[in-house]
Amino acid sequence: MTQPPVVDVRGLHVRFGEVEAVAGIDLEAYAGQATALLGRNGAGKSTTMRVLAGVVPPTAGTVTVGGLDIRRDTLAVKQLTGYCPDVGGLVPRATPWEHLQLSAKLRRMNGWEERARDLLERFELGDVMNRVTGGFSHGMGRRLSVVLAAMHDPQVLLLDEPFDGVDPIGVEATFEVIADARARGATILLSTHLRDLAVQACGTALVLRGGSRVASVDAQEMSGEEGARAYRALLD
């Protein structure tokens, strides 16, 4: 690979008091590529995503996104990224349109309304764009989180469990978002427990265990029954 990685993580450690959520992860992700983060619960996938989103600061190690140090240039990194968090990710008493307005304002976007409407329609959320998200089903919330992450065409798209509880139409729309992002040269990191969907959406898969990376393989090697066995072996 001649290009430098857009996301470059070296020896990342994240501690919450006595708990070490991430214990020395190394990770590189490149422009125009989608990388899946796989692993059991508590493997450190979501914490790594939160670090890359600038939500949780690293305890140790170096993390650069788009060549920017996440500790020093947190705000600039947030400008580059679009983040769909693993839990909810929506302000309960704001409407989808108000979420989009807030994001557009803070990112100084102009003429965003058409794209926002298009995304809402693609994710079948057009009818509920003026209803507060507190009354949304889990799947609707997930779909809106993907819309919010993708709306500003970020250079780095961070999707944490975007398929969780989402119907097939939502899954297809998310695939389209990932494909579009890849086509325009964005870097995608996708954390999920659904191995089959990760294989379909991504070119590379990283398997995490106990807060560390245990494998980095071509996603196709994780497909089918053979891939399932290989994945299962990496988890134990």
Next chain:
Amino acid sequence: MPTALSSTERGTTAYPRTGWIAAARRAVVDVGILFQFRKHAVRRRHLARVLSLVFLVITVGSAVVPAFAPGAGGPGKAFSILILMPSAMAGLLALNVASAVASGGGRELISRDHASPYPISPTTDYLGALLLAPLNIAWMLQAWTLLGSAAYATPGRLLVQTQVVMVLWIVFCTAVGQVLAWTVEAIRRGPFGIAITRTLVVALGATAGAIQISGNTTNLLDRVPTLWVFTNAISGWSWTWAGTALLVLAGALAAVVLGALPAHLAATRMPRDEARMETDQHEPRPMPSSVLGILIRTDRASVWRSVPMRRGVLVLAVGPGLVALFGDLQWQQMTILPGLVASGGALLFGVNAWCLDGRGALWRENLPTMPTTLFDARAWVLAEFLGVASLITILVGALRGGVPNSHELAALVATVLVVTTQVVGAALRWSLKHPYPVDLRSARATPAPPAAMVGYSARLATCTTFTGLFFSFCARVPDWRLSLIVAMPCLLWSATRLVRTRQRWEDPVTRALVVSTVAA
């Protein structure tokens, strides 16, 4: 191959239906189990034990110590208080009912979402709310005031008899408050429920206003049934006393049992206010011109679209205002009100201000904006919320007060500014130090666990009442400059603490802990 069951075969074994006594017994046991569960979740147990001891000491102290104060049980001030005791007893009942009704049946022993996987009956839910009702500084202050007044007003030889009836009366009021609150909740969730409850509130307010305007308040208070209860309570060891005590006890027990009925009825109905709030359409508004503007707008929507906050602020703003209006409070005494209202307002969400974003906190934290701008928006919205509530209270209370003179006005303005800054500073400091994952959807939700809420409310009430009393003194000094001169150091001190909290919020590690906790 036959697949259907024949008439002689039995299908799945039906779950045996329990009788209502067994169900009630089970509900009581479940309350114990849930209470233990909540008790184990208390973070600072030592502090909780100390606070429980303090509560016990203050309760016993207020029931006994005033009896030994100079003039206790005598013909002077003590007699004046004695005459007011039946009204105070009626007031306790009214405030218990209003408080329980406003919170949609009282606090939850376990939140609705957390309770959903478990077989918890509405009776358990209702008994839990009843059990938690005293964990409220307003309830405590009223109870202590009633016990203290009774101890001071009645002759020492009647102390035990009087206090036995007063304690039973407090239990009775708490239980009746719950019954009525659940009844109103069941009505509110039924057909035309919101219209019916609003009509009832307006009718009650209009009746109270008519009584006051026609000058019949004293006549009414002279006829309240509590007069009979109190007269019998101070009749000494007698059959009349015993009968009254037994009657109040029986009333309390009956209320405890009866409350389960409306609780069951309410449980079968959809909470309309919450459902409406979540399905209403909010038409898009034009984009604000500044980043701070859109952040304030988002936070404002989070506050005013929440059922507990809307109901809470209405009761807080209008309730003390009406008390001031009907009690004919003078401008000099009005300085007490902003502190009470601001403290109560902060307890609706301010003491855990970052929970307003819920799980959206993670997404918001990824948005490219300065953390201080987020802080400023939250502080502004909290101050605005408290300020508006205080102003409504003052406006309602001032309807009979006439035009204030310059030093009264200056004292009131200074009080509003100082207590709002004090409360905003304290609330945001605590929000940073002790965040909790709370969903403020339910009308019964509170921003922190019950024990923490008691601590917060006690600290806020102490601080703001002291400030209010201080400015009440300033309002009596005929120089408007005094209040403003006194307010300056208070404002500077509170503002400095607020700025320090703002600086702590800038620390990404502190912020990450808060955001991860409230979004959990």
